Structures are given as structure tokens and as C-alpha cells.
Amino acid sequence: MENQTLLKQMDAITKNQNIALPADDARQFMSDMVSRASTLPKLGKHFAKSDVGQIDALNIAPRQTKLHQGLATAVDIADKVTSRAVEFVVRNLYLDLWLERDTIYYTAQSRGQDIDQAVAQMLQQRFAADVQDLAFNGDEAGTGFIAMNDGFLKLAAAAATGARNVEGEVTMAKLAELVGSIPADQIAVGDYKFILGRASYLKLQAEVANRTSAAGDAALINGTLTAAHGFGFEVVDHITSSEVIFTPLENLVTVLGRQVGLNRVAEGVEPTIKQAIMYFLLSGVDFVIRTPQAVAYLGPVTP
Incomplete structure (x- = not known):
């Protein structure tokens, strides 16, 4: 990277930046984030329009297809569709990353990378792995990381009855x-x-x-x-x-929040003392099972 270009980049990233992505960009950012995990991309996805809401699940009764008999075909106006609501509550999660200024400078100099872009990709990858971990292992009755939300294992154990x-x-x-x-x-x-x-x-x-x-x-x-x-x-x-x-x-649904916040904190007392820049990612997720009747669960014998 040329010295002039490097200095311009360093000048830019040593200033605070607060970004709340517009809805379409937030959706694309979270889609890109999900794609970085191994199993999350294969599950159902729902983009929330509010932090509290519901997914409308529609079902059609079985054996509704009929033989067409031309003019003799009878009109059937019976209600064949049933609907139900699956409620969700998005929990806001964040990931912060401190990088020393010297590290940023030499990375940009030696690799010629756009540091903001490289850090954003790092945040996406780490956030995706953590969300997948929480998606399956989350347990609000637990402690630490897993207590942030109930995951699919706990939800499946409750949804699978009889x-x-x-x-x-x-x-x-x-x-x-x-x-x-x-x-x-x-x-x-x-x-x-x-x-x-x-x-x-x-x-x-x-x-x-x-x-x-x-x-x-x-x-x-x-x-x-x-x-x-x-x-x-x-x-x-x-x-x-x-x-x-x-x-x-697809019956296991990851609900993705409607807002994504990306912050870069490079000015102020703490960044100056640390001689570092903090990157901060904020977004919301929840995990729901769309159709409980379509879930079976195997777990250890209850003591």
C-alpha cells in the first residue's frame, strides 16, 4: 500500500464512527453473517420488523387434491388452511474487538488491506460462530454465555411431548x-x-x-x-x-433483528490510553420452532 493511501486510511479509522445500517443493508449484513456459519444457513430464517413479533405459520389439511371433472366440477369453499402464530422476542447481542493502533498500521502496510472491511468480516465470522453456538446450546436457566437465550436443544425438549x-x-x-x-x-x-x-x-x-x-x-x-x-x-x-x-x-428458525449497529471508537480517554481502536457490532437474534408437532427429541434419562 502506498504511503499516502496508508496515511489517509489511518486518518480515517482514528476517528469515531457510528453506523446504524438501513433496513436493506442490515438484512444483507445479517444474511452474509449467517452464511459464514456451517449449519445456520441451512435453517429457517426470519427477518424481524420489530423486536417483539410473531411468525405466521400456515398449514393445509391433507388430501385436499381432487379429480377435475370439467363442467361437473363442484365448487368447494371449505376452509382448508389453518394459521397460527409463533411468537418471538429478539435479544440484542454485541461483540466488541480492541485492536492496537500499531497492529492496524502494520497490517495495512504489509497486507494492503482495507482495515475496516477486514475487521467487519472478522466480526461477522466470530458473531456467526457464537450465534450458532447459542442457537443450539442456549439455556436461560444456565449461566454465562448460554444464558442469553434458549436454543434449539432446550426448545425441542419442551416442544416434543408424549x-x-x-x-x-x-x-x-x-x-x-x-x-x-x-x-x-x-x-x-x-x-x-x-x-x-x-x-x-x-x-x-x-x-x-x-x-x-x-x-x-x-x-x-x-x-x-x-x-x-x-x-x-x-x-x-x-x-x-x-x-x-x-x-x-427449516423447522428451526433463526429470527434476525431489524437493526445492525457498527461502531468504531478511536477517540476519547480510553482509546488514547490503550492506544487502540474498538470495533463494536450490535444486532438481535431469537430462536423459535415453527411447528412443534414436527419435532422429536432424544435426550439423557431424567434422574
Whole structure:
């Protein structure tokens, strides 16, 4: 980077900057953020227009398709659509990052990078990983990081009632119970997956590989377990507990806040004393299950 260009960049980033992204830009920023995670892009997404709201979920009753009989076709005005509201409450989360001025200067000088752009990408990547972690492990009854919001594991345990709430270790037999617990009208209309952590997945893979006879209820391709009981897997590295959610991925919805704030604090007492610049990202998220009846959950035996 030429010296004159470098000095101009350093002059710009050593001034405070407060940006509240317009709605369209905020949506694009959060979409880009989600795309940096591994599983989040595969889940349902909803962009909130307010911090408190609802998602309207529509359902059509089964077997409504009819034979067309030309002029003899009868007009059917019966209400075939049912609607319900899934409520959400967006929680504002933030991520701050302090960078020493010398580090910024030499990074710009040696790599020729636009520092603001590079830092924004770093914030997006870290925020995405943390949101995915919270999305699955969040528990408001816990402490520290996970207490910020309830995640899908806790939500699924509450949503899966009756036979859909299975207790025990993660085994092929227990996965079969999950499949059998979903009503036929639900399982027929969704692309269901077993959502679980890597340790649980490897345990299942070892179970199938160690069988003495061919496993008709599982698929091993080149030693890798690709499906069980006709359904695939979504392995989430952030899940470390022995729990499994059985549901279509889009049934797990990440609600993204309507506002994104990006701040750069380079002036004032603290930045001067630290000889550093603080970058600050603020946005909101919530996690909801669109259709509780389409969720089965496997968790440890209750003490």
C-alpha cells in the first residue's frame, strides 16, 4: 500500500464512527453473517420488523387434491388452511474487538488491506460462530454465555411431548423411536434430519460398523454413515451433549433483528490510553420452532 493511501486510511479509522445500517443493508449484513456459519444457513430464517413479533405459520389439511371433472366440477369453499402464530422476542447481542493502533498500521502496510472491511468480516465470522453456538446450546436457566437465550436443544425438549420425547443413549434403536414418533401427516411433508453433535454421530457410526450382519436400517458409504432409517444427518460441532433433534432443518428458525449497529471508537480517554481502536457490532437474534408437532427429541434419562 502506498504511503499516502496508508496515511489517509489511518486518518480515517482514528476517528469515531457510528453506523446504524438501513433496513436493506442490515438484512444483507445479517444474511452474509449467517452464511459464514456451517449449519445456520441451512435453517429457517426470519427477518424481524420489530423486536417483539410473531411468525405466521400456515398449514393445509391433507388430501385436499381432487379429480377435475370439467363442467361437473363442484365448487368447494371449505376452509382448508389453518394459521397460527409463533411468537418471538429478539435479544440484542454485541461483540466488541480492541485492536492496537500499531497492529492496524502494520497490517495495512504489509497486507494492503482495507482495515475496516477486514475487521467487519472478522466480526461477522466470530458473531456467526457464537450465534450458532447459542442457537443450539442456549439455556436461560444456565449461566454465562448460554444464558442469553434458549436454543434449539432446550426448545425441542419442551416442544416434543408424549412419544416424541425419547430418553436414553444415542443408539440406532433410539433413532428408530424418533422416526416412529412423528405423525404420518407430518413426516410425509418434510425433509427430516437427525441433528446431533459429532461425538454422538461417531458413536452411531461405530455401532453400525461393528455389526456382524448388514445393517438394513443404515447406510455406510466408504465407512461413513450417511443415513439411518432412511433419513440423513446434520452434524453440528457446537453440540457437545448427547442429544438428538429429529425435524426438518427449516423447522428451526433463526429470527434476525431489524437493526445492525457498527461502531468504531478511536477517540476519547480510553482509546488514547490503550492506544487502540474498538470495533463494536450490535444486532438481535431469537430462536423459535415453527411447528412443534414436527419435532422429536432424544435426550439423557431424567434422574
